Amino acid sequence: MMNRRDMIKLMGAGMVMATASPIVTISHASKVEKKFKKYVGVPMSKVKDGSSMIKLKTPTIAETGANVPVAIDSKVPVEEVEWLMIFVDNNPVPRVIKVNLTPMNGKVYFATRIKMAKTSNVRAIIKKKDGTYLQAFKEVKVTIGGCG
């Protein structure tokens, strides 16, 4: 059943679709997918949605792109995790940092501050030891870029 709240969400999504021309959105998406494959090593379609398992903490609006705090906190047991990556779609080098964790870490947690060139999705990608990938992402709006 669709209630009123769902209806409003749908309308919002529709408005976003209407404002961005469809051709532009497709080419942009494929560009990100190409970058993703180059820097992560797998196509984006192979990466499962892990937004329920990964908590990604970022500001919604960053005043300066030179210093954006990012914190990743995950419920995935550390024994199962091979590495963790921060990936920023619209950066010249989207792979910001890759962190290899071991059971001595005790918990999947990582925090740092990153630079962002412009408004973009910030992704947290986790590679598990069984070869599967999880990701969570959030959009961060940047008023002044920090990369150039």
Added chain:
Amino acid sequence: MAIGTAKIRVPRNIKKGKPFKLQFIIIHPMEPGTRKDKKTGKLIPAHHITKLDITFNGKKVTHMDVGGAVSANPYFAVMMRVNEPGTIEISYEDNKGGKWKKSVKVNVS
């Protein structure tokens, strides 16, 4: 402060087998190599940390591949779990051949 100095922060009371937060800041310009000098129009050469390792009593805990898009004077935080007292050592290097080390002793209760 000189490039490469680090400050490490650990909690005062570390309990055996319980994860605690290890935080540190390294003084470094972290020049990504994509920025242009506004006066001359030339690219500023890259100068950033590339690798960082955390060890505990010589055992590997965490390894990081750091890119140029980490902020200047980078801050990092990870969790750690230890069962005995010992030394946490952080070693890191940059793309211009700089290598540094910093260690801190921890007591476990």
